[in-house]
Amino acid sequence: MRILIITTNGITREFVSWPERVYARALVKAGHEVHAYVYLGTQSWNKEKREVIDGVKVKRLTHRQWFSLDLIKYLLRDPRPDVVHLFHHSNQFNYLATLICRLLGIPVVLSPFGMLHDPYLVDDRDRPLETPPKYDEIITTLPQLFKTLLHRFRPKRAIKNYLWHAPILQAKKVVALSEHEREVLIKLGVRPERTAVIPIAQDSDWLEGIKPAPKSHDELRIFFLGQLKYRKGFDLLAKAIPAIIQKYPQARFIFAGHSPIHRDDLLNIVDEAGMRGYIQLPTHLSEEEKAALFLSSDLYVLPTRYEGFGIPLLESMSAGCPVISTRIPVIDEIITEGVNGLLFDYDNAASLASTINHALENPFLRHKLSENGKTAVKKYFTPQIIQQLEKLYTEVCKKPGTGAESSGAVNSR
Structure with missing residues (x-):
């Protein structure tokens, strides 16, 4: 398969264990063609516009808030991927990427990665479990956005709220990291059959050649x-x-x-x-x-x-x-x-x-x-998790009406 990962800064040479890089290099190892669009920055690890990392062809894109001419150009000009996988629901590429992919008929998978990090959903991001999530304040559809704009005086916040959350309902599948996160997604309006629970992968060989750090005998x-x-x-x-x-x-x-x-x-x-x-x-x-x-x-x-x-x-x-x-x-x-x-x-x-x-x-x-x-x-070792991702990608790429689409959630448990 040709897989396009769109994320923030998750695929860099410096951070080997970040989830997107773990997924991407494992997918390459499994024989897939993997590309990635990520943020262009000024740090040593994100300032190169193009590089190949672990066999993944990475392009770094400029953007102004939620708009990116680079993203439009590459999605329209680059060879068409079989599936696009978006990471982090605060990712400012998500809304535009989802919109373009829907117009082009490209299936989109979204991994929000920690729903209670969301400042619109919780009062305190350091202590989000201490108060109930504010599900009624989340804007996921245009009618909700128009209603909010008519009755409130904070249009910038309302529009940002919508841009942040609309892809959750628009993606073909939304991947939760846990059953708890899946429950949050369902309460936000995602249909259960459009959810999957696939945890983060852990490479089994990451300790090869490593010796324990020295310490005194009684420490x-x-x-x-x-x-x-x-x-x-x-x-x-x-x-x-x-x-x-x-x-x-x-x-x-x-x-x-x-x-x-x-x-x-x-x-x-x-x-x-x-x-x-x-x-x-x-x-x-x-x-x-x-x-x-x-x-x-x-x-x-x-x-x-x-x-x-x-x-x-x-x-x-x-x-x-x-x-x-x-x-x-x-x-x-x-x-x-x-x-x-x-x-x-x-x-x-x-x-x-x-x-x-x-x-x-x-x-x-x-x-x-x-x-x-x-x-x-x-x-949680990488081969098992990648098998679950491959199954999910195959499912979302099936054409409607073939009888091959799954009616239930992919679940790792």
């Missing part, structure tokens, strides 16, 4: 990998440190991630508790360094307040590093309490500290979680 290493945003719960782990150090003074905490937006807040928390000497804050981790830390850590902790999915959970399990995370939707679809990970109470630093201490005091439990995690993660 208990606790690893946090994620953006330093309150949604990721870095503050909960920081607040839990004193109760852990009281029982395990040999514990050390590594906070790593590519977005240090609240780094000063983290330092303030540990400084007030006199815990600065127990943490490390690497400013940048290569893929190899990240893998080495997973291999050397006694626990991986993701104290998140919301996840669209949770890629580091898969990375940690595949590395045999026991996982501790929050008892919330999506996470509880990946982690089974006491089997392949431990779950603690939402937004509760005391519960997190207690759960970490329980794991540290029980090496047998950690071994059990490690072994079960390595087994549980296998269903």
Whole structure:
């Protein structure tokens, strides 16, 4: 098949594990011709207008908000793809791409990737599970848009709301990462038969040639990998440190991630508790360094307040590093309490500290979680996920009336 991926910045040389790049290189390996349109930027990793990455032919396009002459030109001039796969529902190419593809008769698949990141749907993107989603404020159709414009005085916000959400109803299939996300899509008006649940893929060979990062013989290493945003719960782990150090003074905490937006807040928390000497804050981790830390850590902790999915959970399990995370939707679809990970109470630093201490005091439990995690993660390995994508692409490319279209949702579970 000829597959066109349209996304934001997901296919670059620098970020090997971003989902779109994982999907794209696996599809190439499976024998498909894969092209990608992505944002043109000014960074070292997104300033080249054209390059080939993992066999994927990448074009970077200019755009002004939701309009792109480059996108129109390439969709009309380039050889016609069999299917277009859009990623991220905040992707500013989505509306125009969906419109053009519908005119050309090209089937479109949309992967929103984390519906509760949506500022129109939730009051607080750092804590989206604390209040009900605002489904009645989402604009997905032109009649809804016209009605909103007639009765409200914020036309720019209403139009942006529509451009952001209309492709959810216009795409031929919408791919959720979890059952929870699928339920959100259905409440937004997507018919159940137009949904599919396909999780993010994890390469099984990403640890080849990697050795565990060195540490002292008695150190208990606790690893946090994620953006330093309150949604990721870095503050909960920081607040839990004193109760852990009281029982395990040999514990050390590594906070790593590519977005240090609240780094000063983290330092303030540990400084007030006199815990600065127990943490490390690497400013940048290569893929190899990240893998080495997973291999050397006694626990991986993701104290998140919301996840669209949770890629580091898969990375940690595949590395045999026991996982501790929050008892919330999506996470509880990946982690089974006491089997392949431990779950603690939402937004509760005391519960997190207690759960970490329980794991540290029980090496047998950690071994059990490690072994079960390595087994549980296998269903997310790239070949299995790509088979599900290929099945979905084949389904959306079938012509109506042939009797070959599926009446149910593709589901990985």
